[in-house]
Amino acid sequence: MSDERAEEGVSLRPIVEADLSAIDALLNEPEALGEFQWYGWQDPQRFRRRWAENGLLGDEQWVFAVVAGGEFAGFVAAGRAGVRPAAPYWTLGVQLLPKARGRGIGTRAQRLLVDYLFAHTPVMRLEADTEAGNLAEQRVLEKLGFTREGVQRAVTFRAGEWRDVVRYSLLRTDPRP
Numbered sequence: 001m002s003d004e005r006a007e008e009g010v011s012l013r014p015i016v017e018a019d020l021s022a023i024d025a026l027l028n029e030p031e032a033l034g035e036f037q038w039y040g041w042q043d044p045q046r047f048r049r050r051w052a053e054n055g056l057l058g059d060e061q062w063v064f065a066v067v068a069g070g071e072f073a074g075f076v077a078a079g080r081a082g083v084r085p086a087a088p089y090w091t092l093g094v095q096l097l098p099k100a101r102g103r104g105i106g107t108r109a110q111r112l113l114v115d116y117l118f119a120h121t122p123v124m125r126l127e128a129d130t131e132a133g134n135l136a137e138q139r140v141l142e143k144l145g146f147t148r149e150g151v152q153r154a155v156t157f158r159a160g161e162w163r164d165v166v167r168y169s170l171l172r173t174d175p176r177p
Contacts (some may be wrong), residue, residue: 010108012064012076012116015056019065019072022097023047026074032098036134039158064116066096066109073100076113081127089125090117107140114144114170124172131156132164141168145176 015023027047030038047063050056056063061079065072074096082088092113094106110128117123130137132151142148146168154162170176 008104008108009069010073010105010112011067012109012112013067015051015063015065015075017051019075020048020051022072023075026095026097033095034098034101036131036137036158037095039156064113066094066100066105068100068103068105073097073105074109076109078113078117078126088123089127090121090123092117092126092128106137107143110140111144114176118172126170127167128169129155129165129167131158132166138166138168143177144170145174146170147174 024044024047026032027042028044047056050058050061059080061077063075063077066074066076074094076092076094078090078092080088081091092110094110094113096106096109100106114126117126126146128141128146129152130141138148147170149167149169151164151166153164155165156163
C-alpha cells in the first residue's frame with residue numbers, strides 16, 4: 001500500500017475526514033448496504049468517533065478507504081481476532097457503495113488488503129465469513145485463494161431470523177492466484 005497502492009485502478013488508503021460523510025450515508029441506509037449487510041439502526045457516529053480517536057487505524061482494527069477511478073468507493077476492514085494471545089489472526093470485510101458493486105472493485109480491494117496484512121504484520125491466518133446465501137462474496141473469496149472451511153449454523157441475526165455463515169481462511173503459506 002505504501003500510502004497508496006494500486007491494482008488495476010483500485011487502491012487503498014487511510015480514511016480521511018472527507019470520506020466520513022459517505023461512510024455515514026452508506027452505513028445508515030438499508031438500501032445502500034445491500035441485502036446481506038443491513039442489521040438495523042446503529043450508532044450513526046461510531047465511525048466518526050473512532051476516526052477522531054485513531055484514524056480508524058487502531059491496534060485491534062484497521063479500516064482503509066477503497067478508491068476506484070480516483071473516487072471513494074467504500075472501505076475494507078481488518079479486525080484482530082484469535083483464541084490465543086500469541087497467535088492472533090485477522091478477520092476481513094468489505095463494504096462498497098452501490099455504484100461500485102459488480103465491477104471487480106471489491107475483489108481487487110480485498111486482494112490489496114490481504115497483501116497489505118501479509119506484508120506489514122506477522123499474521124499467519126486470515127479469515128472471512130459471509131452469509132450462506134451471499135454467493136457473490138463466496139466466489140470472490142475463492143478467487144483470492146481462500147479455502148472454504150465450513151458452515152457455521154445460526155451465527156448471525158438479520159431481518160428477523162438467524163442465518164448461517166460460511167467461513168473461509170487464507171494462510172500465509174497457501175498458494176495464491
